[in-house]
Amino acid sequence: MKIPGHHTPALLIVESPNKTGKIEEMFPGRFKALATYGHICDLPRNPTEGIGINRDAMQGEYELTSDSKRSIDGTRAVARLKKYLRDHPGTEVYLGTDEDREGESIAAFVMKYLSLQNPKRMRFNAITREKIEHAFQHADHIDWHAVASREARRLIDRVIGYVASPVLMHQIRQKGVAAGRVQTAVEALVIERERKIRNHKATPYYTVHMDLGGWKAEWQYQTSAQSRQGPKPNSEYDIDNAIEHCLDVNLAQSVSSIRALVVQSCEEKTEQHLPPSPFYTFSLVQAANRIFGWDAEKTMQIAQKLFEGDGSGHGHITYHRTDSPNIDPGAAEEIRALLRNQGQSIPAAPNRWALKNKNAQEGHEAIRPSYIEVEEAGANEEQRALYKLIRERALYSQLSPAVYAIKRITLSDARGLHRFAATARAIIDPGWLASPAAKSPVVQDQDDPMESGVIHLPNLSKGALINVHRGEVNNHITKASPRYTLNTLTAKLEKLGIGRPATLATILKGVQKKGTIITRKDGKLEATPLAEKCYDILYPRFGFAHIGYTAELESALDQIAKGQLDGEMLVRHVWDRLDIDCAAASSTN
Numbered sequence: 001m002k003i004p005g006h007h008t009p010a011l012l013i014v015e016s017p018n019k020t021g022k023i024e025e026m027f028p029g030r031f032k033a034l035a036t037y038g039h040i041c042d043l044p045r046n047p048t049e050g051i052g053i054n055r056d057a058m059q060g061e062y063e064l065t066s067d068s069k070r071s072i073d074g075t076r077a078v079a080r081l082k083k084y085l086r087d088h089p090g091t092e093v094y095l096g097t098d099e100d101r102e103g104e105s106i107a108a109f110v111m112k113y114l115s116l117q118n119p120k121r122m123r124f125n126a127i128t129r130e131k132i133e134h135a136f137q138h139a140d141h142i143d144w145h146a147v148a149s150r151e152a153r154r155l156i157d158r159v160i161g162y163v164a165s166p167v168l169m170h171q172i173r174q175k176g177v178a179a180g181r182v183q184t185a186v187e188a189l190v191i192e193r194e195r196k197i198r199n200h201k202a203t204p205y206y207t208v209h210m211d212l213g214g215w216k217a218e219w220q221y222q223t224s225a226q227s228r229q230g231p232k233p234n235s236e237y238d239i240d241n242a243i244e245h246c247l248d249v250n251l252a253q254s255v256s257s258i259r260a261l262v263v264q265s266c267e268e269k270t271e272q273h274l275p276p277s278p279f280y281t282f283s284l285v286q287a288a289n290r291i292f293g294w295d296a297e298k299t300m301q302i303a304q305k306l307f308e309g310d311g312s313g314h315g316h317i318t319y320h321r322t323d324s325p326n327i328d329p330g331a332a333e334e335i336r337a338l339l340r341n342q343g344q345s346i347p348a349a350p351n352r353w354a355l356k357n358k359n360a361q362e363g364h365e366a367i368r369p370s371y372i373e374v375e376e377a378g379a380n381e382e383q384r385a386l387y388k389l390i391r392e393r394a395l396y397s398q399l400s401p402a403v404y405a406i407k408r409i410t411l412s413d414a415r416g417l418h419r420f421a422a423t424a425r426a427i428i429d430p431g432w433l434a435s436p437a438a439k440s441p442v443v444q445d446q447d448d449p450m451e452s453g454v455i456h457l458p459n460l461s462k463g464a465l466i467n468v469h470r471g472e473v474n475n476h477i478t479k480a481s482p483r484y485t486l487n488t489l490t491a492k493l494e495k496l497g498i499g500r501p502a503t504l505a506t507i508l509k510g511v512q513k514k515g516t517i518i519t520r521k522d523g524k525l526e527a528t529p530l531a532e533k534c535y536d537i538l539y540p541r542f543g544f545a546h547i548g549y550t551a552e553l554e555s556a557l558d559q560i561a562k563g564q565l566d567g568e569m570l571v572r573h574v575w576d577r578l579d580i581d582c583a584a585a586s587s588t589n
Contacts, residue, residue, distance in 0.1 A: 010092040011084065012122065013110055015103065018308040019127055025313060026129045032088075034081055036097065040074035041065060041109050043158055051162040053155055055575070058568040060155055064113065078113045085114065092120070094139060096132075099123040099364065100321050100502045101153075101561060104146040111142065125322075126370045127308060127315030149560040152567035156553070157181055159575050160544050167582045171537045177530070183510050184538060185498055185550035190484055190517050191527045191535050192238040200480035205245035206252035207476065210261065210420060211469040215457055217411055217420035219255055221246040234539060237496060237547040240481060249473070255418055256471030261411040263464040264419075266457075272401040275432040276443045277325035277353040278366035278394045281501035282494040284320065287389060289487045291441050292382075293523075296486065296505040302386050303367070311379030315370050317390055321501040322364045325353040327394070331365070334372050335398045344435065345400040356494060368394040392442045399432035407457045411466065424457045483524035497551045542581045544574075 012023060012031040020033035041062045043052040052061050065074035085091055093116055097103035111119050120139035124131040157180065164179040208219035223244050246252050279287065281300075288299040303320035318327075327335075332350035339346050369377070369391045378384035404425045411420045427433075437443060460466070484492070486508065493499050499507050511517040516531035527535075538545040544553075553574075559565040 008088075008091070010094055011081075011088075012094045012096045013081065013107075014096045015098055015106060016304075016308055018310065019315075022127055022309055022313055022315075023132065026132065031094075032084070032091075033096075034084060035077070036074075036081075036106055036110060037072045037077050039065065039102075039106055039109075040077055040113065042074075043154065051158060053158060058155070058571050060151060060158070062109070078110075081110070081114055094120045094122045094136070095142070096122040096124065096135070098321070099125055099319060101146045101150040102502050104143050105150040107142050108144070108147045125319035125365055126317070128370045129314070131370075145563040146561050148567040149557050152560055152570050153557050155571045156574050159571065159578060163575070163578055163582060164538075164542060164544070167585055168534060168537060171585065172533060174530075177534055178514070179534075179538060179542070179544075180510065181544050181553070182499060182503070182507050182550060183514070183516075184535075184545050185547045186489070186493070186507060186511050187516050187527060187531050187535060188234045188539065188545065188547055189238055189489065189492060190511075190525050191532055192235045193481060193484055194527050194532075196235075196238065197480045197483065200478075203247060203478045204249070205247050205476050205478060206249055207246070207474045208252050208255045209472045209474065210256075210258070211472065212261070212422075212466050213469050215422060215424075217261070217409065217422040219246075219252075220419040220421055222419075231546055232548050234545075234547050238481075238492075240492075245476075245478065252473045256473050258413050258418070258471065259468050260414065261420060261466045261468060262414060263460045263462055263466060264410045264412055265462060266407070266409050266460045268405070268407045270428065271404050271406050273404060273431070273433075274351050274353065274401045275396050275399050275437060276393065277351075278327055278368050278397045279390055280322050280325050280366050281320065281504055282323070282490055283325075284367055284390070285504060286487045286490050287393075287442065288386065289485070289490070290444070291389065292385065296490070296508045299386070300505040302382050305383055306378060306387055306390075310383065312377070316374070316377040316383075316387055317370060318365050318368050320367050322366060323355075323501050324364045325355065325366050327365050327368050327397075331368060331372070332398060335368075335395060338372055339395065339398060345431065346398055347400045351398055351401065366394075389442055392437075392440060396432065396435075396437040396440070396443060399435055399437060400429070402427060402431035402433045403429040409457055409460060422457055483520075483526060485523055485525060486519075489525060496547065497554050498547070500554065537585070541585045543577055 009030055009032045012033045013036060014020060014023070014033060015036050015038055017035040017037065020035055023031055023033040041064045043060050044063055047061070053059070054061060064078060067073045085093075093114070095107040095110060097106040097110070107119075107121060110116070119142075121142050122132070122135040122139045124135040160179060160181045165177070168179050169175060169177055207221075210217045210219070221244060277283070284303065285296045285299050288294045289296070292299075294302075300320065303317065306316040307318070307320055309315040329350065336346045336350065367390055369387070372391070372394065375391070376384055377387045405428050406423065406425050408421065408423045411422075412418060432438060482488075490504070490508070493504070493507075512519065516528055516534070517525055518528060520526055535545070540546065543549050556565055556570055560567045560570065
């Protein structure tokens with residue numbers, strides 16, 4: 001690839017003006033860096049006709065943003081870029097907007113409004129000389145599937161907001177209320193939890209433990225499976241723990257009177273327990289909220305400053321809007337070398353984690369320091385605190401896994417009506433659990449490490465008959481689930497596949513800005529009466545008010561990004577269904 005000469009620097013277009021000076025300092029004479037200042041265009045806020053979408057072509061009627069109250073907007077940003085290209089004819093253009101779908105969309109609109117014929121696309125997840133050089137050497141083209149996914153999301157959100165909101169306002173007879181695809185799902189979770197708390201009645205339930213002579217087995221209570229008719233209701237998406245409880249004391253006492261059990265299986269295995277992965281967007285937001293008390297917006301703003309290298313000549317961390325828990329092999333080896341020099345135990349190969357989101361973009365990295373050997377970075381105390389959190393998490397992620405020996409015995413009564421289980425765990429190698437990392441707050445957001453069992457289970461053969469020394473019935477009382485916090489709500493959204501790294505902070509800010517979800521003095525989230533009133537109109541009448549619908553739509557948008565689904569067809573399907581829902585809701589008024 002031809003490298004631009006000193007007198008003909010290539011134009012590298014990025015999103016943030018905070019990157020431009022750093023890039024030019026890193027590559028003097030090679031690049032002229034100019035910024036778009038974020039998105040340069042959007043759908044019209046107050047369209048004179050319709051909702052800003054050509055329904056026949058299923059295309060957004062985008063226009064350059066214009067805001068006299070801002071020092072810069074899309075109109076002026078594009079004018080600056082055009083002027084530079086007029087003054088420097090023949091300049092080679094590189095589009096270096098962020099590597100997520102939002103960045104891909106911005107690159108596409110820059111190409112359109114600058115009338116670029118064949119701009120090269122550079123993607124780098126850190127503002128460092130090495131990453132930018134690599135992106136330059138491997139520049140390719142705009143990912144039009146990613147663009148289509150982002151545009152489908154934008155159009156669908158516009159359709160739902162502008163078509164359903166008037167119906168909601170008419171039904172509720174109050175101005176200012178609005179319906180939103182993802183925000184309605186978030187509100188649904190909080191409302192369903194609030195109603196469970198409000199309607200909860202403490203109820204006794206029972207467990208049974210069988211004393212088998214030096215070890216115990218627990219009754220695995222199960223109810224008969226119920227066939228479901230229709231979609232899963234929103235109230236079930238809110239359930240954190242789906243374990244079924246026995247409410248029948250007579251049944252529990254009957255089970256405890258069983259005097260012999262038959263061994264169904266006796267299995268032994270070893271299991272690795274990895275240290276927590278490096279941060280990705282959802283886990284970073286949770287940790288910063290738990291440790292610093294920050295909301296998602298503040299965390300992402302500070303992370304943005306670290307990414308841009310506020311007050312420094314380079315970026316301090318890799319891109320912070322990511323759903324991948326893994327880092328690239330080269331960075332992992334640098335971390336492992338540092339740990340090795342510190343005398344820490346590391347595994348034979350770098351640790352890697354399964355993706356929680358099946359549609360996560362594996363080409364992206366988790367969040368890590370740009371240079372792992374840099375112990376402190378940031379222009380102020382908050383930036384330095386977040387950087388320390390990110391660095392420690394990245395370091396700890398490559399420590400040796402803990403290794404457990406696990407034995408599990410399953411049994412049943414003679415008729416096979418009731419099942420019992422006993423599990424014992426013993427640490428073979430404590431790995432990272434023996435290091436100071438195990439007690440650091442930075443790792444406490446994951447599930448508690450498996451406890452090492454103090455009991456010893458015998459070696460048994462399938463079919464062996466085991467006498468029961470004594471059956472013990474234990475009494476318990478059901479407790480209402482706690483209200484959501486920002487931390488637990490973020491974890492729930494991640495589990496359900498609602499929201500993406502680029503939209504998480506906006507989603508959580510949106511429901512609080514609307515006033516439908518408030519934060520109590522104890523930090524818990526609570527739905528307002530207005531939120532419940534709106535929810536009862538939207539659910540179950542409107543498809544988008546179903547939590548399952550929102551999660552499925554997120555998956556569909558991911559499929560568009562992979563080229564497996566047509567974006568225009570999805571938007572058309574959503575709009576057609578919404579029209580039906582609106583007509584039905586209006587007719588019942």
